Amino acid sequence: MKSIGNHLNFHASALQLRSRRNDILASNIANAATPNFKARDLNYDQQIRQVGGTGPLKATDSKHFNVAVKNPHQTLFYRQPINPSLDGNTVELSVEQLEFSENSLRYQTSLEFLNNRIAGLMSAIRGE
Amino acid sequence: MADINTVFDISGRAMAAQLVRLNTIASNLANAGNLASSEDEAYRSLKPVFETKYADEVRKNGIATAQAVDIVESNRLPEKLYLPDHPSADDDGFVYSAAVNIEEEYVEMMEASRQYQNNVEVITTLRTLMIRTISMGK
Numbered sequence: 403m404k405s406i407g408n409h410l411n412f413h414a415s416a417l418q419l420r421s422r423r424n425d426i427l428a429s430n431i432a433n434a435a436t437p438n439f440k441a442r443d444l445n446y447d448q449q450i451r452q453v454g455g456t457g458p459l460k461a462t463d464s465k466h467f468n469v470a471v472k473n474p475h476q477t478l479f480y481r482q483p484i485n486p487s488l489d490g491n492t493v494e495l496s497v498e499q500l501e502f503s504e505n506s507l508r509y510q511t512s513l514e515f516l517n518n519r520i521a522g523l524m525s526a527i528r529g530e
Numbered sequence: 531m532a533d534i535n536t537v538f539d540i541s542g543r544a545m546a547a548q549l550v551r552l553n554t555i556a557s558n559l560a561n562a563g564n565l566a567s568s569e570d571e572a573y574r575s576l577k578p579v580f581e582t583k584y585a586d587e588v589r590k591n592g593i594a595t596a597q598a599v600d601i602v603e604s605n606r607l608p609e610k611l612y613l614p615d616h617p618s619a620d621d622d623g624f625v626y627s628a629a630v631n632i633e634e635e636y637v638e639m640m641e642a643s644r645q646y647q648n649n650v651e652v653i654t655t656l657r658t659l660m661i662r663t664i665s666m667g668k
Contacts, residue, residue, distance in 0.1 A: 422592075424656060427652075428537045429595065431645075432649060433582050433596045435641070437580065439582050499648070502652065506656070513666065516667075517666060521667075524667075
């Protein structure tokens with residue numbers, strides 16, 4: 403059973419992260435008119451590296467220092483506005499819409515990968 | 531109020547806030563050009579106050595929505611017009627026109643409807659994704 407879990411784990415985690423990021427981007431779009439709201443985003447690359455166990459600096463010995471960020475609170479960052487507005491709001495609809503459409507497309511991609519893996523497992527189980 | 535959990539809470543409440551904004555704009559435009567016999571009676575344009583409403587677990591999930599917490603009268607002064615023949619003119623022959631700037635209201639109406647549409651778009655997209663996720667593996 404564990405191998406089936408491992409087979410699906412990576413894309414399942416990717417799907418969860420994409421879903422979280424969609425919620426955060428939806429919050430930004432919802433607050434597009436609120437004064438002093440600061441747009442936030444999820445550092446997807448860093449998060450998925452943690453899940454996959456890969457990264458630019460991987461410790462090869464247990465005595466090495468671990469440089470990967472372990473604190474989940476640091477995974478959200480504030481967006482730097484391209485054109486700052488007078489009311490202190492850093493939501494730029496063009497940026498948010500772009501990120502949102504890209505993120506939902508990538509969500510669909512992860513979903514497709516998962517579906518293919520499930521279909522592969524099913525055909526192996528059926529033995530057809 | 532209840533906690534914010536899903537995208538339906540996020541975008542739904544933001545749409546409600548934008549609707550309050552559109553309602554105030556409609557009231558302002560309906561009263562534009564109204565004349566009154568004193569400065570106090572004259573209509574002042576209404577403006578909603580938006581605030582960010584964070585989820586209880588905002589430190590974990592970063593979710594927030596918008597809320598119209600208050601509606602205030604703008605501090606623009608009514609225009610004083612000299613119309614001695616007008617039935618509601620005061621003793622000196624002045625009437626006071628509603629303090630509404632139509633151009634400003636139009637711009638705000640366009641912005642509010644765009645942002646309403648954006649929230650609808652978010653819900654539509656994520657609902658489609660949810661439906662596809664439910665039928666995963668079929």
